[in-house]
Amino acid sequence: MFTDHMGMVELAKINELAHVNLPVMLMPDDFKAYSKIRVDNHLFNKENLPSHFKVKEYCPNVFRNLRERFGIDEIDFRESLTRSQPMQVDSPGRSNAKFYITSDKMYIMKTLLSDEVEQMHSLLKEYHPYVVERHGKTLLPQYLSMCRLTVDSVETYCVVMRNVLSTHLQIHKKYDLKGSTVDREASHKELEKNLPTYKDNDFMKDGTKVYIGDHAKQQLMETLTADVEFLMKLNLMDYSLLLAIHDVNKAEEEGIQQESEDDVIEEEEEEQCGVPTPPDSPQTAARDRAASNGAINPEVEIYAIESYESAPQREIYFMALIDVLTHYGVKKQAAKAAKTVKYGSNADGISTVEPDQYGRRFLDFMNQAIV
Structure with missing residues (x-):
């Protein structure tokens, strides 16, 4: 039900905002503001959509300003969200939330619990000034819109974020890295997936490194x-840190193999039809795919960093921070105490530690992982 009418709602609220002038300076009230829209669906697609549903958009001017800071065009944003029905995808991290991706892969919609909406409101007051100060240069999630959708008295909260993996390049390996070692291996269930998300111990066992060179490392570590x-x-x-890796050599081999398969198909078709290869044939398309392997489109793949020229692996890396809303409160303090008792001398490797210790350990791990 969520995906069936999300596009219509997004279109309605974005169209409404399009006629509102963005204030030169945001005021404190903008961080408390909201807009409400009621959609009465009496005639259009009534068989599949409910007759009435409502949307409440939180802090519309703040999020519109953030989209501008992140260089996102409003028309493109609207088209991405409304072009067709979003598809549900697996969570990139530990979250139990539901994730939906737009058809062009540019944006992710994540469902929130009501208390997470409160956390987002609290975060937004600090997050927006930080994004302004950093001129949009951050690996934090790019939060672009937040709303509550009500259908048949059922409320669903949702935040829209830019997709880290909005790329035409194939991802060959993926890691979720925290800098901790206790219980940080991909589960057997996870390993059954076509593209499993590996963890810290898998990363170290694989001997994986991020080969981007001194200059790029300095810039990346400064941002991190x-x-x-x-x-x-x-x-x-x-x-x-979500780390996704495109293996350039492997992609080229796959491209050559695909081109050979397409050559055979094309030859068979020519024998049957007796016609030359047209410009849009599978063979031509295969050559285009092979030519594009390893090519980065900076307008789409804003998170991409290439390995340095003499690196032992020819790779392209996609990196961003995810799952950043966990507050170190009473529950986490109790979890830390329980894990400390359970793991004893290995307790330094648990993920549930104070924010300062967690952050320093995380940065030390990344500093060693990036070369």
Whole structure:
């Protein structure tokens, strides 16, 4: 039901905002503001959609300003969300929330619990000034819109974020890294997936490194350090770095193999039809795919970093921080105490530790992982 009418709701509320002038300066009330829209669906697609549903958009001017800071065009944003029905996807981290991806893979919609909406409101007051100060240069999630959808008295909360993996390149390996070692291996259930998400111990066992060179590492660590210190200041912990890897050599081999298969298909078709290869044939398309392997489109793959020229692996890396809303409160303090008793001398490797310790350990791990 969520995906069936989300596009219509997004279109309605974005169209409404399109006629509102964005204030030159945001005021404190903008962080408390909301807009409400009621959609009466008497005629259009009534068989599949409910007759009435409502949407409440939180802090519309703040999120519109954030979209501008992140260089997102309003028309493109609207089209991405409304072009067709979003598809549900697996969570990239530990979250039990439901995730939906737009048809062009540009944006992720994540469901929230009501208390997480309160956390988002609290975060937003610090998050927006930080994004402004950093001129949009951050690996924190890019929060772009937040709303509550009510259908048949059932409320669903949702936040829209930019998709880290909005890429035309194939992802060959994926890691969720926290810098901790206790219980940080991919489960057997996870390993059964086509593209499992591996964890810290898998990363170290594989001998994986992020080969981007000194200059790129310095810039990346500067951004990561600023982001982590921001999270530490807000008493947040248990976040992860999502690392996805495109293997350029493997992609080229796959491209050659695909081209050979398409050549055979094309030859068979020519024998049957006696016609030359047209410009849009599978063979031509295969060549285009092979030519594009390893090519980065900076307008889409904003998270992508290429390995340095003489690196032992020819790779393209996609990196961003995820699951950043966990506050170190009473529950996490109790969890830390329980795990400390359980793991004893290995307790330094547990993920549930104070935000300062978590952040410093996380940065130390990343500093060793990136070369």
